[in-house]
Amino acid sequence: MIDLNNLTIKKAHQAMKAGEYSCLDLTGAYLNEIEKKNPKLNAYLEVFTESALKEAKIADKKFKEGTATLLTGIPIAVKDNILIKGKIASAGSKILENYKATYDATVVKKLKKEKAVFLGRTNLDEFAMGASTENSAFGVTKNPHDIERVSGGSSGGSAAAVAANLCLAALGSDTAGSIRQPSSFCGVVGLKPTYGAVSRYGLIALGSSLDCIGPIVKNVRDAEIIQEAIKGWDKSDSTSLREVKSQKLKIEKSKFTVGVPNIRLTDGQIKSETLKNLEEAIEKLKSLGYKVKSIELPNLRYAVPAYYIILPAEASANLARYDGVKYGLREKGENLMETYFKTRGRGFGPEVRRRIFIGTYVLSAGYLDAYYNKANAVRDLIKKDFEKAFEEVDLILTPTTAGPAFKIGEKSADPVQMYLEDIFTVPANHTGLPAISIPYGQAEEMPLGIQFIASHQNESLLFKVSKDFLGEKD
Amino acid sequence: MIGKNDIENLSKLARIELDEEEKKSLAEDIEKILSFVEQIKEAGGEIQTEPAVGKLRNIMREDKNPHKKGIHTEELLETAPEREGAYIKVQKIL
Numbered sequence: 001m002i003d004l005n006n007l008t009i010k011k012a013h014q015a016m017k018a019g020e021y022s023c024l025d026l027t028g029a030y031l032n033e034i035e036k037k038n039p040k041l042n043a044y045l046e047v048f049t050e051s052a053l054k055e056a057k058i059a060d061k062k063f064k065e066g067t068a069t070l071l072t073g074i075p076i077a078v079k080d081n082i083l084i085k086g087k088i089a090s091a092g093s094k095i096l097e098n099y100k101a102t103y104d105a106t107v108v109k110k111l112k113k114e115k116a117v118f119l120g121r122t123n124l125d126e127f128a129m130g131a132s133t134e135n136s137a138f139g140v141t142k143n144p145h146d147i148e149r150v151s152g153g154s155s156g157g158s159a160a161a162v163a164a165n166l167c168l169a170a171l172g173s174d175t176a177g178s179i180r181q182p183s184s185f186c187g188v189v190g191l192k193p194t195y196g197a198v199s200r201y202g203l204i205a206l207g208s209s210l211d212c213i214g215p216i217v218k219n220v221r222d223a224e225i226i227q228e229a230i231k232g233w234d235k236s237d238s239t240s241l242r243e244v245k246s247q248k249l250k251i252e253k254s255k256f257t258v259g260v261p262n263i264r265l266t267d268g269q270i271k272s273e274t275l276k277n278l279e280e281a282i283e284k285l286k287s288l289g290y291k292v293k294s295i296e297l298p299n300l301r302y303a304v305p306a307y308y309i310i311l312p313a314e315a316s317a318n319l320a321r322y323d324g325v326k327y328g329l330r331e332k333g334e335n336l337m338e339t340y341f342k343t344r345g346r347g348f349g350p351e352v353r354r355r356i357f358i359g360t361y362v363l364s365a366g367y368l369d370a371y372y373n374k375a376n377a378v379r380d381l382i383k384k385d386f387e388k389a390f391e392e393v394d395l396i397l398t399p400t401t402a403g404p405a406f407k408i409g410e411k412s413a414d415p416v417q418m419y420l421e422d423i424f425t426v427p428a429n430h431t432g433l434p435a436i437s438i439p440y441g442q443a444e445e446m447p448l449g450i451q452f453i454a455s456h457q458n459e460s461l462l463f464k465v466s467k468d469f470l471g472e473k474d
Numbered sequence: 475m476i477g478k479n480d481i482e483n484l485s486k487l488a489r490i491e492l493d494e495e496e497k498k499s500l501a502e503d504i505e506k507i508l509s510f511v512e513q514i515k516e517a518g519g520e521i522q523t524e525p526a527v528g529k530l531r532n533i534m535r536e537d538k539n540p541h542k543k544g545i546h547t548e549e550l551l552e553t554a555p556e557r558e559g560a561y562i563k564v565q566k567i568l
C-alpha cells in the first residue's frame with residue numbers, strides 16, 4: 001500500500017526512482033481511490049483511466065532509462081477549463097459539454113513534456129464563475145472534510161481531489177480567488193502566481209486581465225515544483241511576462257517584515273474565529289522571529305465591488321464567442337438570429353447569464369465612465385495602496401477567506417453574499433500580485449487558511465516564508 | 475431602477491433568450507448587484523482608459539514558414555455543430 005495521505009512529489013519521485021513502486025502502481029492507487037470516493041464527492045467530471053495507464057507505462061520507461069524528471073509519472077488532475085488535446089473541456093457548462101479541445105494549453109504541454117500522468121478533468125463553477133462549484137452544470141463538488149459543505153470554487157474539483165487523495169497535484173485557475181479559496185476550504189495549499197508568469201494560452205477565458213493558472217497541492221514545496229514547471233514566457237499569450245527573475249533569497253528575519261491590513265468584523269462576513277486564527281498566525285510569525293506590522297490599504301473595501309464591474313464586462317466580451325456556429329452546443333431556431341438566442345439562452349446557466357447581463361449593462365453606451373472606467377480607476381488606487389505597503393513590508397498576511405467552508409445551498413440564493421467570498425483574495429487579482437493560501441487553524445471543525453501576498457514576481461518569498469511557517473523541510 | 479424593458483434590451487444586446495419568469499428574477503438580481511457595485515462611486519481615482527494591469531504587447535513574427543496547409547482543418551471542423559465538406563454549415567444570413 002502506498003501511503004497517499006503523506007505523499008509528496010519528491011517522495012513519489014524518489015520511490016519510483018528507487019523502484020519501491022512503479023508509476024503504474026501509483027496511478028492505479030489513485031484510480032482506485034477515485035473509484036471509491038468520486039461518486040460521493042463529484043471532484044472529477046471525467047477520469048482518463050485508459051490514457052492515464054498508458055502515460056504511466058511511458059513514465060515507467062523513463063525511470064528505467066534514467067531520464068525521468070521530478071514530474072515524470074506524477075499523477076495530476078486538471079481543472080476542466082484548461083485544454084488537453086483530444087479531451088473534452090466543458091468549463092462546467094452545457095454549452096461546451098461535448099467540446100473536444102483541439103490543442104494543448106501551454107501548461108499542459110509543459111507537463112506532458114515532463115511525462116506527468118493526467119488522471120482526469122475536475123469540476124468547477126460554470127466558466128469559473130462562482131465560489132462553491134454550485135454553479136457547475138454538472139453538480140456540486142462536496143468538501144472531503146464534510147460532505148454537507150461546499151469545496152469552494154471555482155476550482156473546487158481540483159482542491160477536493162487533492163484533499164481526498166484523488167491526485168497528487170492539480171491545476172486550477174484563479175480570477176478572484178478561485179485557487180486560494182477552495183484550497184483554504186479543503187485544507188490544502190494553493191498558489192496564484194504573478195499575473196503573466198504562467199501562460200494563459202489554452203485556458204478558457206473568463207476575465208482576461210485577471211485570470212491566472214496555478215497549482216493546488218498538499219504542501220508548499222510541491223507548489224514550488226509545479227510552478228517552476230509551468231511558468232515562463234509564451235509567444236501565444238500577449239500578456240505573458242518575458243522576464244521572470246529568479247531570486248536567491250537569504251531572509252534576515254530580524255529585518256523581514258510582514259504587514260497585516262486592519263481587518264474589521266464589518267468587512268464582508270468575517271467570522272470571529274477567522275480573526276482569532278489570524279491573531280494566532282501573527283503570534284506564530286513573531287515567535288519565528290519575523291517583524292509584524294499593521295498596514296493600511298484604504299481602498300481594499302472597494303475591491304469586490306470594482307471586481308464585479310470589471311469581471312462581468314470582460315466575461316461578457318469573452319463569452320460572445322459561444323454562438324452555436326463554430327463549436328459547442330447549437331440549439332437550432334427558425335433563423336440564424338434565433339439560433340444565437342436559443343443556443344446562448346439554453347447553453348448558459350443562471351450565474352453566467354447574470355454576469356453577461358451585468359457586463360452588457362456596464363459597457364453599454366452612456367455607462368462606460370460611471371462603471372467600467374471608474375472601476376479601473378479604483379483598481380489603480382488599490383494597486384497604489386499595495387505599492388505603498390510594499391515600501392514598508394516584505395509580505396502581506398491576511399485570512400484567505402472570511403470563514404470555513406459553508407453549507408451547500410447556504411449562499412446560493414443571494415449572488416452578492418457569494419461575491420463577498422472574494423474579499424481577501426480578489427486584491428491580488430486586481431493588482432497582478434502573487435499570493436498563496438496555506439492551511440492553518442480550524443473553525444467549526446473545518447480547515448481554515450491564511451494568505452501571504454508578495455510583490456510582483458516574488459513567488460520565491462511566498463514559498464520561503466510559507467515553508468518556514470509550516471515547518472516544512474525541502 | 476431596472477425594469478422589464480431594460481432586461482429585454484440587454485437580452486437583445488447579449489443575444490440570450492429569456493423566459494418571462496427569468497426576466498423578473500434577473501431584473502431583481504441585477505438591481506441588487508448594481509446597487510452593491512455602485513459603492514465605488516464614493517472612491518477617488520482618476521478615470522482613465524489604460525488598464526492598471528495586463529497591458530497587451532504586440533507579439534510579432536516574420537511572415538514566413540507557415541504550417542502545412544490543411545493539417546488542422548479536419549480536427550477544427552470536427553468540433554463544428556454542423557458541416558458540409560470542408561465548410562461549417564450555418565443558416566441563411568442574408
